[in-house]
Amino acid sequence: MGLASNRFEGHLPLWSNVTELHLEDNKLSGSIPENISQLISLGKLNLSHNRFSGHIPEGLASLNSLSQLDLSYNNLAGRIPARLKFKESSIYEGNPFLCGPPRFMRNHKDEFPCPGQEQSNQSKIHHALSQNKISVKCAT
DSSP states (O other), X not given: OBOTTSOOEESXXXXXXXSEEEOOSSEEEEOOOGGGGGOTTOOXXXXXXXXXXXXXXXXXXXXXXXXXXXXXXXXXXXXOOTTXXXXXGGGTTTOTEEEBOOOSXXXXXXXXXXXXXXXXXXXXXXXXXXXXXXXXXXXX
8 A cells, every 4th residue: 555755644554454555754653553463464564754753563573474664764762673584774774763683784783783782982983973063174
């Protein structure tokens, strides 16, 4: 069901027997319902570019028919469920408070460190300097 870019607002609607749900680029908010795992026929789910908050439900991992997932650019938080089979970092990006897997990309490093997780000195320095506006003048 393609309902992208319609400026829908409110909570995520769930329809039974849906095989594809494209709700990207709307203004949907609230949490992703725990009972999303009841959509056993769901093969594609795109919830990107909305205002979803809260955690990613563990039940998404039990959807055996789910072959495509995009949760990018929301306000999701917490640990990415380890049982989710989707390891591409792009489907989670734009959710600054997500942490945990995926680990299987870009030099096999965890791209989403969790609070208290040890980071390398280089990434700590990069993070500390990334929000600053530093200007440097060079002598000629």
